Amino acid sequence: MQLSSHLNHSIGGQVGQHPVGHLLSTLSSYKSSKIEIVLEAIDIQKSFAKTQVLQHINLDVRAGELVSFLGPSGCGKTTLLRIIAGLEHADYGRIFKHNEDITQLSTAKRKCGIVFQNYALFPNLNVADNIAFGLDKKSWSSAQRQARVQELLQLIELPDIADKYPHQLSGGQQQRVALARALAAKPELLLLDEPLSALDALVRVNLRQKIRQIQSQLNLATIMVTHDQEEALSISDRIAVMNQGVIEQLDQPHNIYFKPQTRFVAEFIGTMNFIAGQAISKQQLELCGHYLLSLNHLAFTEAETVEIAFRPEQCQLSAEAPCASEALVIAVQIVTTEFLGAKRRVYCQMQHLEKQTQSLNIEQSKPSKLIQVDIDQQLFPQMSQRMWLQVPLAAIHVFDQRGYAKC
Numbered sequence: 001m002q003l004s005s006h007l008n009h010s011i012g013g014q015v016g017q018h019p020v021g022h023l024l025s026t027l028s029s030y031k032s033s034k035i036e037i038v039l040e041a042i043d044i045q046k047s048f049a050k051t052q053v054l055q056h057i058n059l060d061v062r063a064g065e066l067v068s069f070l071g072p073s074g075c076g077k078t079t080l081l082r083i084i085a086g087l088e089h090a091d092y093g094r095i096f097k098h099n100e101d102i103t104q105l106s107t108a109k110r111k112c113g114i115v116f117q118n119y120a121l122f123p124n125l126n127v128a129d130n131i132a133f134g135l136d137k138k139s140w141s142s143a144q145r146q147a148r149v150q151e152l153l154q155l156i157e158l159p160d161i162a163d164k165y166p167h168q169l170s171g172g173q174q175q176r177v178a179l180a181r182a183l184a185a186k187p188e189l190l191l192l193d194e195p196l197s198a199l200d201a202l203v204r205v206n207l208r209q210k211i212r213q214i215q216s217q218l219n220l221a222t223i224m225v226t227h228d229q230e231e232a233l234s235i236s237d238r239i240a241v242m243n244q245g246v247i248e249q250l251d252q253p254h255n256i257y258f259k260p261q262t263r264f265v266a267e268f269i270g271t272m273n274f275i276a277g278q279a280i281s282k283q284q285l286e287l288c289g290h291y292l293l294s295l296n297h298l299a300f301t302e303a304e305t306v307e308i309a310f311r312p313e314q315c316q317l318s319a320e321a322p323c324a325s326e327a328l329v330i331a332v333q334i335v336t337t338e339f340l341g342a343k344r345r346v347y348c349q350m351q352h353l354e355k356q357t358q359s360l361n362i363e364q365s366k367p368s369k370l371i372q373v374d375i376d377q378q379l380f381p382q383m384s385q386r387m388w389l390q391v392p393l394a395a396i397h398v399f400d401q402r403g404y405a406k407c
Helices: 005-010 020-027 077-085 127-132 142-155 171-183 201-218 229-235 253-258 263-268 377-382
Strands: 037-048 051-062 066-070 092-097 112-115 189-193 222-226 238-243 246-251 273-281 284-287 291-294 305-310 316-318 327-340 343-350 370-376 386-392 397-399
Touching: 037 077, 051 077, 051 246, 066 077, 066 229, 077 112, 077 189, 077 222, 077 238, 112 171, 127 142, 127 171, 142 171, 171 201, 201 229, 222 229, 229 253, 238 253, 238 263, 246 253, 246 263, 263 305, 263 397, 273 370, 284 305, 291 327, 316 370, 327 370, 343 377, 343 386, 370 377
Parallel strands: 066 222, 066 238, 112 189, 189 222
Antiparallel strands: 037 051, 037 092, 238 246, 273 284, 273 305, 284 291, 305 397, 316 386, 327 343, 327 386, 343 370
């Protein structure tokens, strides 16, 4: 396991003895790299009054990397960004940039470009003056400032708006100008606080790709706060999924979606079906008291209670019970469907088999939680009220009582 370099010195033998142990065990689920570390946050803790909003936050950001802080409202992601920017001070922990401790430095000395959710452009200044606002006149001559402004206007693909004022621009244009202003002084780290949340859906999609293009072109380490799953998954190199002040998982988007390490991540990212189960042997579960599921790669304790989970698009529906040894097969009844263009969303209910005879007769007296299945639209005409759900064993996740993935 690869940990943040300073973390190895600041954390002793506490892994496994404290809730932070699980965080540390998932911290380095990305491949080791020799790419330079730009920023490290070490054991950051923060409280407001009696409410702790950040607990034992540890992460690093590497050169050219875009890391997203993703989570529900109130999870602490914006507070963490503000601590990195120097706009808030942590109660405990340290911030390093290029191996320099910047924990006590002011925002102005941290060399971070910041783009806020509300743009924060000066209404009385034109675009050129807004972009040049952060350029120190002692370090930048008038000619250099003008050249820098033109360079950035070309970068954001708005070369002809230098003389316009913010109220003359669209929301997307204002956000591009805010980005150009943040980049003007050539920062070492770019911080984006939900930069696209106030924009229309189509503008948001186009602009997020533009931000990613510019960030990649400049090879600039970037942190973005967002509550939009699609936004984070589409442009991030890594995502820190946050919940109640902790990082539940820090990983690549692919692993966040297909290999969630906690139940919260599985439920928060995309859609996941959950079914309760109990161990009846070391490698076998009983689901809802009726269906048996053998998972030879796991080991359960006696009578252990767990939850299995699977994605709606990773299962199939068939009219007849399939003979599949490498899959979970469940009898279901179709309850309702939704038209989604190329896809059809099917909601079905698990049907309980009669345990006494182990026959295919179905009990009607025990309704269960709805299961969501996403199928191709062309398969919908083959649907009938009673179907069989087939879930490949490779697509099944198992979470223990604490909400941690068993693997």
